[in-house]
Amino acid sequence: MGHENITEFILLGLFSDEDAKVACFVVFSLCYIVILSGNLFILLTIRGSRLREQPMYFFLSYLSFMDVCFTSTVAPRLITDLLAEQKTISYDSCMAQMFYAHFFGATEMFILVAMAYDRYAAICRPLHYMVIMNRQVCYVLLMASILGAFLHSILQVLIIIDLPFCGPNEIDHYLCDIFPLLKLACTDTSLLVIVVITTTGMISVVTFVALVISYIIILSTLRTRSSQSCRKALSTCSSHITVVFMFFLPLIFTYVPTADSVSNDKVFALFYTMFAPMFNPFIYTLRNTDMKNAMRKMWCRDTRFEGK
8 A cells, every 4th residue: 555654635725815715615605505405406306207207307317416426525625624724634535535526527427428318319319219218228328327437436546546645745625636646646656647637638528529529410400400399409408518518628627738737727626516516407497498397396386285
């Protein structure tokens, strides 16, 4: 095992300005509450309505669940560390946080791919849609997403776990991630940096490019459709495209350049750990008629009965 002397790390956090910390504590606490309540609201609405039978909402419910899990590996620590005197994290907790952040983040990434495939099947192959996207296929895609994310996350931990850490032990970040940890290792990690950029970086880029191409195909197919079906398809696709851009672009900026831009990485990381999961519930509900109707039916039952 590589951690020779260091048994804990110190997370330096987002910044050192004391006045800004209190304001950020309030802002991030509110963000976290919105993330939890918004995503759980979507999850319960889908599970409690007929929408769960549709592949798109099947994936969306799992995406919301992953958002909650992903943010919960990062946000509570980020929020408490803003006001904490000691920002230490044990070696084992650090490894666990890195594993779970990558696991939930990568699962989310692959679920977005499955959702794009679902939209492609619905719009470009409508007559075969129920065969292409039957329930068994949905579960296979979900399990493949989870397995792919697990293998990716294990790789991140295996890269770090054999490295010697003999000091300093200050991580210039608000979470344990692979680049800041590689900078602290007491050995040459330039080859490992290239490994991370080619694995995590390329997974992000290839997935993003594949998603963009799939949406270009979908949108070009829509040009031949009637304006009403075109409008409905566009409203669901635009939601997906917005989420994809909000999640992937900061991720690509974090993992594709060299590991020297850690201070920028902290800002980019905020986008995919806090802001994207917070906006997802709004993006998926505000322009979605099916979702609005399901919410009305499920959450406004009491008022309907009172009126009778």
